[in-house]
Every structure is written in structure tokens, then in C-alpha cells.
Amino acid sequence: MREIMIVTRENLINLILASLLLAVPFAADAFGQPFYITLATRIAILALAATGLNLALGLGGLVSFGHAAFFGIGGYVAGILAAHAFSGDPLVFGLPGSKQMWVIWIVALILSGLVGLAIGAISLRTSGVYFIMITLAFAQMVYYFAISWPAYGGEDGLSILVRNQFPGVNTMRPLTFFLICYVILLLALALFALIRASRFGTALQAARQNEVRVATVGIQPYRIRLTGFAISAAVTGLAGALFADLNRFVSPSMLSWHMSGELIVLIILGGTGRLFGPLAGAALYVIFEYALGGLTERWQFFLGLILLVVVLFARGGLLGLLAGKARHG
Amino acid sequence: MVEPVLQISNLVKNFGALRATDGVTLDLRPGEIHALIGPNGAGKSTLIHQICGTLRQDSGTIRFAGQDIGSLGVADRARLGLGRTFQVSSIAPDFSGLRNVMLAVQAKQGSSFRFFKPVMRDRSLIDTAMAMLERVGLTARARIPAAELSHGERRQLEIAMALALGSKAFLLDEPMAGMGPEGSKSLTRFLDTLRQEAPILLVEHDMDAVFALADRISVLVYGRIIATGTVEEIRRDPTVRTAYLGDHA
Structure with a gap:
């Protein structure tokens, strides 16, 4: 009985979070305050990126300090495809660029998933601190590669002159673009929930809790983790493509280790492994950034204090505080 | 011989x-x-x-x-x-005993690369796992997180998992x-x-x-x-x- 009540309570909180995120942009639109729509879009996209990381970190226990690589790759996919579509120069093998978001999304998903597969294949041979360091190292390699590649802006980054298009809607309208991001976020959350409850998710979570146990029932933890890591990378890459379209700009900063750290912070703030942890964390983070950032340039100092409190006293993050301990079936 | x-x-x-x-x-x-x-x-x-x-x-x-x-x-x-138990019980502590055994059942059934069907609604997993838990006498404690089981119960749980593997x-x-x-x-x-x-x-x-x-x-x-x-x-x-x-x- 207790179990059912807690599940309902968490679901209720999730529903409130999702509704709030949806309501704010509509209200802002009605009152002619597009800035708040951008803020909500930023929350949705960061939540999407962190939902990707949550698959690896929350379910699999894989503390990737290199997810900025996938975020940035998604961003550069959007930027580079758009640049080629604009200039008309063929991209590779005579293929043209594209201004269509859905094309960009598919390319971002596939490319970041493949890079995730490659990085994961090597990184997952290690564990613990070594895993953290090796994922960081790979991300830094991608970062410096982007910086030293003048064709796409190098250090200065790459502008997307007109936001990419989606059939039938005007993506330049802030509310429309928000809704696109929102729907994708919900789809990603549904994917996360499905995976978490599935056989694959069972094996992935079991590998986090007890690797030896998983091997002893005849499942190879490495394969399970590698698959999880690649899916995780793909989702974060998709978020990167949206982020580039939101800012109409992509730069190496999307690939920097700050970004990787930020994604981890979002998850810890919201609640590691919780379905809506990334959304709660992203909302908290962006609101802090906005509210404290208006008062002081050193808002990250206060964010650090809050993070300390969460880690010391509220290990389950915001959702842990509100919805109680996670249940795992 | x-x-x-x-x-x-x-x-x-x-x-x-x-x-x-x-x-x-x-x-x-x-x-x-x-x-x-x-x-x-x-x-x-x-x-x-x-x-x-x-x-x-x-x-x-x-x-x-x-x-x-x-x-x-x-x-x-x-x-x-080859089914084994450990000197210090080896279980997935966050999962219930049932889901621990279900992990073994799914491994025995074959693929763990199924991404969408929820295991807690999968009768073939649950029924087999419950049968194993019954054999070791853990039916009543099946839904409790394994971390909360007593030392002896964890031993029984490990044996249920080895049973579920159809060990030779x-x-x-x-x-x-x-x-x-x-x-x-x-x-x-x-x-x-x-x-x-x-x-x-x-x-x-x-x-x-x-x-x-x-x-x-x-x-x-x-x-x-x-x-x-x-x-x-x-x-x-x-x-x-x-x-x-x-x-x-």
C-alpha cells in the first residue's frame, strides 16, 4: 500500500512539473514576455540533455564527465548542416546540408550515438575515477578539435542565421519552438520510463548495483552498459541540436567540460535516476541562474552552496525531498 | 562410471x-x-x-x-x-527479491536487449521468479527491497536466483x-x-x-x-x- 502511495505522489509531482513548464510559456506569450518563453525552452532542452545523461548516470551508475561531447556534436550537426544548406555547398559525398529540423535531429541522434559507442567502447573498460577521467579526456579531445577547425568557426563558433525549419509551423515564433522542444522532452522522458522498466533497464540498473551479480546470472555487464551509454549519448546529442537552434549559435563552449559538469549538477539537484530529476534540476538551475544572476555576477558561488546542501543533506535531490525515496520494484 | x-x-x-x-x-x-x-x-x-x-x-x-x-x-x-552463491551474499540491493530473481529468469530466457516491455507486467518473468522464491520459502518477503532482507534471507534469495538459472x-x-x-x-x-x-x-x-x-x-x-x-x-x-x-x- 505504502508503495502505491509513494508512486502516486511522485507521479503527481511529475505532472505538476510538466504542467508548470507548459503553462509558463503560454502565460508569457499572452503577456507579451518572450524572454520567459526562451527561459522555459532552455529548461526543456537542458532537461532533455540531462535525461540522456540520466540513462547512463542514473540507471547505469556511469558517471560520464564527457557528455558535453555529445551535446556539442548535436549542436555542430545543426550548425554545419544549416551552414551548408545556406551556402549550397555539398557537405560530404555530394550530399547537401539541410534546414529541416527532423533531418538534423536524425543526423544528430545517429552521429552522437555512434561517437558514444566509440567513446563508451573504450571508456567502459575502466570504472570509477578512471571512467570519469577517460570520458573527460575524450570530450576535451572533441573540444580542441572544434576549436582548431577553422572551416566551422573554430574558437568563434558558428552562427545559424535563420532558425531551422519544421514542416507546417513557424519555428521563429518562440512559443512554437518551445512546444517542439517540450514534445521532444516528453518523448525522451517516456523512453526513459520504458527503458527503466524493461529487461534492458533491469540489467542496466542491476549492473550499477552489483556488477558481479549480473555476470553471475550470465549477462555481460559490458554490453549492457555500452548500449545504455550509446542511447544516452544520442539523446544528449539531440538536445544539443535543439540548443543550437535555440541560440542560433553553436560554439566550442557547448563541448567544454563546464557543460559536462553542468549536466551532472542538474541531475544531482533534481534527483539521480528519477524520471523527472533532470527537469526538476534544470528548472532549479535556470531559475537560480536567472534570479541570482540578476543580483550578482557570482551566482555560481551560491549555486555551489546549494549543491553542497543537496549532496550533504538531500541525497535524493529535489524529487527525493518532495516525493520520498525511489522505489525500484 | x-x-x-x-x-x-x-x-x-x-x-x-x-x-x-x-x-x-x-x-x-x-x-x-x-x-x-x-x-x-x-x-x-x-x-x-x-x-x-x-x-x-x-x-x-x-x-x-x-x-x-x-x-x-x-x-x-x-x-x-554454473550457478553460484557467494561467501558474502551478492544481490542487487535496491531491487526487491522478486526483481532480483526476475533478473536471473530473464537471463535464462535469453535476451536482455528488450527495451520497451515493462518487466513488472511480464507474467512469464514474474510467475517463474515467484515459483523459485516459493521453493526457497521467500514468497512472503518477495516485494521487499533486497537490502532490507536478513542475512539468511539473502542466502535464500541467492539460491533462488541460481535455481532460476536452471543450473546444472x-x-x-x-x-x-x-x-x-x-x-x-x-x-x-x-x-x-x-x-x-x-x-x-x-x-x-x-x-x-x-x-x-x-x-x-x-x-x-x-x-x-x-x-x-x-x-x-x-x-x-x-x-x-x-x-x-x-x-x-
Whole structure:
């Protein structure tokens, strides 16, 4: 009985979070305050990126300090495809660029998933601190590669002159673009929930809790983790493509280790492994950034204090505080 | 003679200058409980690690179910039907006992690469897992997080998982460790019936349990098997008495 009540309570909180995120942009639109729509879009996209990381970190226990690589790759996919579509120069093998978001999304998903597969294949041979360091190292390699590649802006980054298009809607309208991001976020959350409850998710979570146990029932933890890591990378890459379209700009900063750290912070703030942890964390983070950032340039100092409190006293993050301990079936 | 399920021949493992396993030859026949005893530091754990695949032997062979498994990994050996329990219970603590066993059932059924169907609505997983939990007497505690189970219950849970794998042999590493007298007694009764399912290689310090259960006993001292025989033979063996049993026999 207790179990059912807690599940309902968490679901209720999730529903409130999702509704709030949806309501704010509509209200802002009605009152002619597009800035708040951008803020909500930023929350949705960061939540999407962190939902990707949550698959690896929350379910699999894989503390990737290199997810900025996938975020940035998604961003550069959007930027580079758009640049080629604009200039008309063929991209590779005579293929043209594209201004269509859905094309960009598919390319971002596939490319970041493949890079995730490659990085994961090597990184997952290690564990613990070594895993953290090796994922960081790979991300830094991608970062410096982007910086030293003048064709796409190098250090200065790459502008997307007109936001990419989606059939039938005007993506330049802030509310429309928000809704696109929102729907994708919900789809990603549904994917996360499905995976978490599935056989694959069972094996992935079991590998986090007890690797030896998983091997002893005849499942190879490495394969399970590698698959999880690649899916995780793909989702974060998709978020990167949206982020580039939101800012109409992509730069190496999307690939920097700050970004990787930020994604981890979002998850810890919201609640590691919780379905809506990334959304709660992203909302908290962006609101802090906005509210404290208006008062002081050193808002990250206060964010650090809050993070300390969460880690010391509220290990389950915001959702842990509100919805109680996670249940795992 | 019946073909042994598990056949270990001339197994050698060195750690630097230390020969932890020194030419061990040992077999496990269908329907038997073969106890492996020996003082601390005799190399029992090292031997177990080599059998289940966490350590690779330096030389010698391990055959299991008619196949040389000496170069396979842990997961592959488990899939062939080598079920084991650990000296310190090994479970997924956040999951309920039920979901722990379901993990074993899904491994037995085949693929873990299914991404969408919720396991908690999968009757084929749940029913099989519940049947295993019933066999070890954990039905009432099935939905409790494994971390909250008692020491003895975790042992039962591990055995349920080994059962769910349809193991062809059980490798039980000190199942009695940390159990109270009552728990030891009921576990002893349970293992007595378990041997009909599959033979058991039992590593155990509890001599009452060993003498009550074992069809054969092998004594390991300094990495060598110094004697193998029935309970009576081992009790009478003078080298065993001096090396290990002391007053116990």
C-alpha cells in the first residue's frame, strides 16, 4: 500500500512539473514576455540533455564527465548542416546540408550515438575515477578539435542565421519552438520510463548495483552498459541540436567540460535516476541562474552552496525531498 | 562410471612465488554433494574464482557439462549452467527479491536487449521468479527491497536466483557463514533436497553441515588436495586429522 502511495505522489509531482513548464510559456506569450518563453525552452532542452545523461548516470551508475561531447556534436550537426544548406555547398559525398529540423535531429541522434559507442567502447573498460577521467579526456579531445577547425568557426563558433525549419509551423515564433522542444522532452522522458522498466533497464540498473551479480546470472555487464551509454549519448546529442537552434549559435563552449559538469549538477539537484530529476534540476538551475544572476555576477558561488546542501543533506535531490525515496520494484 | 558434471584436472595458479592452487584435480558427479574443506588460506577461494571464471588458471583444465570452460568469462560460464552463491551474499540491493530473481529468469530466457516491455507486467518473468522464491520459502518477503532482507534471507534469495538459472551444478561458497543454528539447520535440510536438482560443490566451514550433507569430501591444504573420500574415510584419514580436523572428528 505504502508503495502505491509513494508512486502516486511522485507521479503527481511529475505532472505538476510538466504542467508548470507548459503553462509558463503560454502565460508569457499572452503577456507579451518572450524572454520567459526562451527561459522555459532552455529548461526543456537542458532537461532533455540531462535525461540522456540520466540513462547512463542514473540507471547505469556511469558517471560520464564527457557528455558535453555529445551535446556539442548535436549542436555542430545543426550548425554545419544549416551552414551548408545556406551556402549550397555539398557537405560530404555530394550530399547537401539541410534546414529541416527532423533531418538534423536524425543526423544528430545517429552521429552522437555512434561517437558514444566509440567513446563508451573504450571508456567502459575502466570504472570509477578512471571512467570519469577517460570520458573527460575524450570530450576535451572533441573540444580542441572544434576549436582548431577553422572551416566551422573554430574558437568563434558558428552562427545559424535563420532558425531551422519544421514542416507546417513557424519555428521563429518562440512559443512554437518551445512546444517542439517540450514534445521532444516528453518523448525522451517516456523512453526513459520504458527503458527503466524493461529487461534492458533491469540489467542496466542491476549492473550499477552489483556488477558481479549480473555476470553471475550470465549477462555481460559490458554490453549492457555500452548500449545504455550509446542511447544516452544520442539523446544528449539531440538536445544539443535543439540548443543550437535555440541560440542560433553553436560554439566550442557547448563541448567544454563546464557543460559536462553542468549536466551532472542538474541531475544531482533534481534527483539521480528519477524520471523527472533532470527537469526538476534544470528548472532549479535556470531559475537560480536567472534570479541570482540578476543580483550578482557570482551566482555560481551560491549555486555551489546549494549543491553542497543537496549532496550533504538531500541525497535524493529535489524529487527525493518532495516525493520520498525511489522505489525500484 | 557416470560422466562427471564438473571435472577439474591438474589446476595450477601462482601469485608470484606463492602457489595458491597446486595441481588440483577434482570432480563433481551427478546427484552428489561434494564438500571442499580446508583451513583458512588453503586456497579454497582461489579455486572457486577459477571455476567460476573471475580468475584464470595458469595451467590445467576445467570441463563443465562436457565442454572445456577454462577460457570462458564469468557470464558465459553462468549461461552454461554454473550457478553460484557467494561467501558474502551478492544481490542487487535496491531491487526487491522478486526483481532480483526476475533478473536471473530473464537471463535464462535469453535476451536482455528488450527495451520497451515493462518487466513488472511480464507474467512469464514474474510467475517463474515467484515459483523459485516459493521453493526457497521467500514468497512472503518477495516485494521487499533486497537490502532490507536478513542475512539468511539473502542466502535464500541467492539460491533462488541460481535455481532460476536452471543450473546444472551449484557452487556454494560457505552458505552457512553467519547463519544462526536454526538457519543452518533449515538450510541444511534444503540443500539436502537441492542435490536432486543438480550436484553441489559445497565450500563450507561448518563441519556439522558438511558431515550431514556430503557424499564425498575433498580436503584442501596449501593449495593441494590431500585427501578425497566419503565422510567416514575422511574422518579416519590420519593426514587430514593432523592437518585440519583436530578434535572435530
